[in-house]
Amino acid sequence: MTSIRHFPATHPLPDWRNFGVMLRVLLGINVLALLAALVQTPDLAGWLGHYVELAAIVEPLLLIALGLLSLARDLLWRLPLRLGQALVLALAGGLAAGFFLYTRALSLIEGSSGWRSALLAMAAAALLLGYFELRSRAFSPAQTEARLAALNARIRPHFLFNSLNAVLSLIRARPQQAEAALEALSDLFRAAMRDPGELVSLADEISLGKQYLELEHLRLGDRLAVDWQIGAVSLDLPIPPLMLQPLLENAVYHGIEPAPEGGTVQVIIEQRDDELHIAIANPTAGQAQHAAGNQMAVANIRERLALYYDLEARLEITAGTNIYQVRIMLPCRRRVHP
Amino acid sequence: MPPPGSSVSPLKILLVDDEPLARDRLRTLLGDIAGQLPSEVVGEAGNGLAALAFLREQPVDVVLADIRMPGMDGIELAGHLGSLEQAPAVIFTTAYDNYAVQAFDLNAVDYLLKPVRAQRLLTALQKIPAVPHPDPALLASIGREVRGGGRSHLSCHERGRLLLVPVNEILYLKADLKYVTARTVEREYLLDDALTHLESEFAERFIRLHRAVLVARAALAGFERAAGDDAEAYGWALLRGVPEKLPVSRRQWAPAKALVKNS
Numbered sequence: 001m002t003s004i005r006h007f008p009a010t011h012p013l014p015d016w017r018n019f020g021v022m023l024r025v026l027l028g029i030n031v032l033a034l035l036a037a038l039v040q041t042p043d044l045a046g047w048l049g050h051y052v053e054l055a056a057i058v059e060p061l062l063l064i065a066l067g068l069l070s071l072a073r074d075l076l077w078r079l080p081l082r083l084g085q086a087l088v089l090a091l092a093g094g095l096a097a098g099f100f101l102y103t104r105a106l107s108l109i110e111g112s113s114g115w116r117s118a119l120l121a122m123a124a125a126a127l128l129l130g131y132f133e134l135r136s137r138a139f140s141p142a143q144t145e146a147r148l149a150a151l152n153a154r155i156r157p158h159f160l161f162n163s164l165n166a167v168l169s170l171i172r173a174r175p176q177q178a179e180a181a182l183e184a185l186s187d188l189f190r191a192a193m194r195d196p197g198e199l200v201s202l203a204d205e206i207s208l209g210k211q212y213l214e215l216e217h218l219r220l221g222d223r224l225a226v227d228w229q230i231g232a233v234s235l236d237l238p239i240p241p242l243m244l245q246p247l248l249e250n251a252v253y254h255g256i257e258p259a260p261e262g263g264t265v266q267v268i269i270e271q272r273d274d275e276l277h278i279a280i281a282n283p284t285a286g287q288a289q290h291a292a293g294n295q296m297a298v299a300n301i302r303e304r305l306a307l308y309y310d311l312e313a314r315l316e317i318t319a320g321t322n323i324y325q326v327r328i329m330l331p332c333r334r335r336v337h338p
Numbered sequence: 339m340p341p342p343g344s345s346v347s348p349l350k351i352l353l354v355d356d357e358p359l360a361r362d363r364l365r366t367l368l369g370d371i372a373g374q375l376p377s378e379v380v381g382e383a384g385n386g387l388a389a390l391a392f393l394r395e396q397p398v399d400v401v402l403a404d405i406r407m408p409g410m411d412g413i414e415l416a417g418h419l420g421s422l423e424q425a426p427a428v429i430f431t432t433a434y435d436n437y438a439v440q441a442f443d444l445n446a447v448d449y450l451l452k453p454v455r456a457q458r459l460l461t462a463l464q465k466i467p468a469v470p471h472p473d474p475a476l477l478a479s480i481g482r483e484v485r486g487g488g489r490s491h492l493s494c495h496e497r498g499r500l501l502l503v504p505v506n507e508i509l510y511l512k513a514d515l516k517y518v519t520a521r522t523v524e525r526e527y528l529l530d531d532a533l534t535h536l537e538s539e540f541a542e543r544f545i546r547l548h549r550a551v552l553v554a555r556a557a558l559a560g561f562e563r564a565a566g567d568d569a570e571a572y573g574w575a576l577l578r579g580v581p582e583k584l585p586v587s588r589r590q591w592a593p594a595k596a597l598v599k600n601s
Contacts, residue, residue, distance in 0.1 A: 158406075162357065165452040169363035219357045255357075259386055260409040270373035 012133040013076055013084050016069040020311035025066060025128060032124050033058050061099050061121065065092055069264065082114065085129050088147075089122050096121030139307075155192050156249065159216075166219050182219055184211040191242060199238035202276070206230070206269070209244040213265075216252050223262025231270030237332050240308045243301065247280045247326050250297045255282025255324065276332035279326040298326060345393055348376035349463060350397075352391040354412065355404040355431065363454060364402055364431075367451065371460045388409030390418060398426050400466060402450075405432040405484060411480040413438070413490065414489045420471045420545065421493050421530060422500060427466050437483045447472045479560075488539040492520060494527040503527050509557040509577055510584055511536055513550040523579045545597050547586045558598050563588065 014021040037051035068091060069076070076084040097118040104114075163185055170178035192209050194200075210228075217224050244267075251265045263283040270277050298317060305313040309331065317323040342426045351368065353361045361382050367378050380398055383389035384514040385407040393401075401419065403412035416428045430449040442449045448462045448469060449478060481489065491502040508524045513533040529536075535542065537552055544552040548571070562583075571585030575594070586594060 005453075157434040161452050162360070165363055165454065167358040168453045169359045169366065172366065173362070219359060221358050223356075258408045260356075260387075285563065289539065 002154050011077065012081055012136045012299060013088070013129075014132045014136075016073045017106060020312055021132075023311065024131075026062065028060050028128050028131065029058060029124055030055070032127070036120075057099070057103075061095055065095055066124075068095075088129060089125050092125035093118040093122040133338060142157060155188065158255065159249065161252075162219055163215050166215075170218075177218075181215060187211055187239060188215070188245070190244070193242055198241065200237065202233065202237040202239055202269070203235035205239060205241070205244045206235070209248050209267070211251055212245050212248055213252075216256075218261065220252075220256060223259070224256050225262070225264040227264050227266045229266070229268045229270075231268070231330075233269055233276065234269045237276060239330060240304060241332075243304075243328065244278060244280075246297055246301060247278075247328075250326070251280050251282035251324075254308045255284065259283065274332060275329045277327060278329040278330075279325055284319075284322055284324050301326075301328065340415070348464055349466070350380045350399045350459045351377050352389060352401045353379055353382045354384075354386065354401060354415065356384050356406070356407040357404075360404065360431070360452065364459070367415070367454060367459050369508050370456045370465075375460055376406060377463065380550055384409075386412060386415030387502070389415055390500065393419075393422075394500070395425070397424065400427045400429060400463065402429050402431060405430055405435050405438055410490050411481070411485055412453070413477050413484055414491070416472055417474055417477045417481070417489065418493050418500065418502070420463050420477070423498075424469050427469055428472065429462050435484060438480045441476060445473065445476050447476070459516055470583045477494070478535075482539075487542065492518045492527075492529055492531060492536075494529055496528075500528065503529070505540065508554060509580060510551060510553040511544065512552075512584075521580065521582075545594055547584055547594055549587060551584050553577070555598065561591075561595055561598075582585070 014024075017024070033054045034051050038047055041047050041050045041210045060276070069088065072087075076087065076119075078088070078217050090213050097114045100114045100117040163181070167178050167181045167185070172180065187208065188211065215226070217226075246267065248267070255265065256263050266281040268279040268281075298315065305315060305328065312331045314329045316327045316329075318327070353364050355361050355364075365379055368379060369373055371377075377400075380396060381392045383392050386403070387410045389401065390405070390410075400414070403415050405412045412428075412430055416430070419425045419428060420455065430438070430442065430447070431452055432449060432455060433452040439449065439451070441447075446469075448465065450458055489505060492508070492561060494501045494503055503520050503522065508520045509523065509535060510521050511529075512519045512521070518529045518531060518533050520529055531554065533550065533558055535538065537546060540552075543556075544554055547553050553575060557577050559578045561575055563573045564571050572588035572591050573586040574583040575586050576583055
């Protein structure tokens, strides 16, 4: 089983291939360029013009540096931290100096010195490295895992006690069904207590979801119908645990239980390009007051997605008049981490 | 408490729960304790509305009602039952409702925690004739907490019968000298509730137009100013579905128009 001991944010040297990291680097450097332009221009009118001139130099350098860094990501992670950081600094300085010499050879720029641009680039890189190191401390593995554990361990007490009540009523009349229900219940609890840092396969998560819905079906009878639409996806794809089940629980709690006639929960799992899409829809039963509870469960999953994937996973909500749909999109590649 | 084998007729019980297996469980347990307390399950219902429909046809001694049910929950059911002349006793069942359970404990209202135990059920049923019906104000506050809003139906008594008026069909509520009237597209109903209570219970749904008038936001079609110095109203509100106009007081004119514009 794959583990993500290292979440995207927990290494002091960032994952240069992560979209969130790239975005932060691009924004950070451009803010620095804006500041530099402000320092260099005597009046505000020339500020933006000067920034554009600077950007023409900074942007190509930055993109080249990011490209090289993402190629060297795994190598950098294998080195001692300080050596890795020094290499990143050297790369920034070296690139800047090289770029300066190259443009001077083409006589695009006059004056100044290669040392100056190298130092500026290294200072900017040092600032960013410092930021990423501080950020990684805020997301230390221990804290991230504790946070994840707290977010994972939440089975609704209502569901637990109602299920136990249903099982008790089955014991005398239909003992085999009672056994199956208790087995499903224990699998659910095992899943809720599992190490949240370990990824599970999509197939496991789907079977957990099915077991959960079996239990709900026991309680709700014909009021609960489920429509599974599983497209062409590789079922051994690793995903974070408890992504599907809480959303199913939400759909049943807010969409089916409040409706006297019940309804259908629709689950769509499909692969689109490099993304795994999981969409869960339930009828709203005209229950606007349930919105607050819904938001809480969704906020929980959103936070966990951020901890696992930073900006690379998304969660979208479509709240129509009759239908409430939550869609999560995960990058569906196998993560390689040190 | 009749001794075993006595000729006293068994307690007539109605089971109300949206989960069939939960009703089965209660039925089994009632069978288990039949030696100590004879009882007869005369009916089952999946929610409060179905329970009230059943009770219209056949009276019972005890209603065992789950708190959370779709359509009409157990708390609201108990409230409507309390307005009947010969109300059956109510014992609530719940899997987990901390707020309700605490309130019940404080106010000596009996309840059963799921999974229900036979001994606990027996004790609760043995107390039955002595237990007063839960206080309406208590039920209102628990109901607000459990369902996050007001009731689904208002009750109205006509010729000794309990009529239920679905709140989402009410266009407006109007207080006359003695009574509050609720207007739906079809007809009017005389209610037992006071207008001020209704205003706070359904603050989301109704807005005040006048000292004596609450209107459903969704029913408002528009406003028009009263001609000249009309003593009765500063302006009039027009409604969807019915021809009547409702008076708007000078005081409520601006806030009502603003509320409608923003919604």
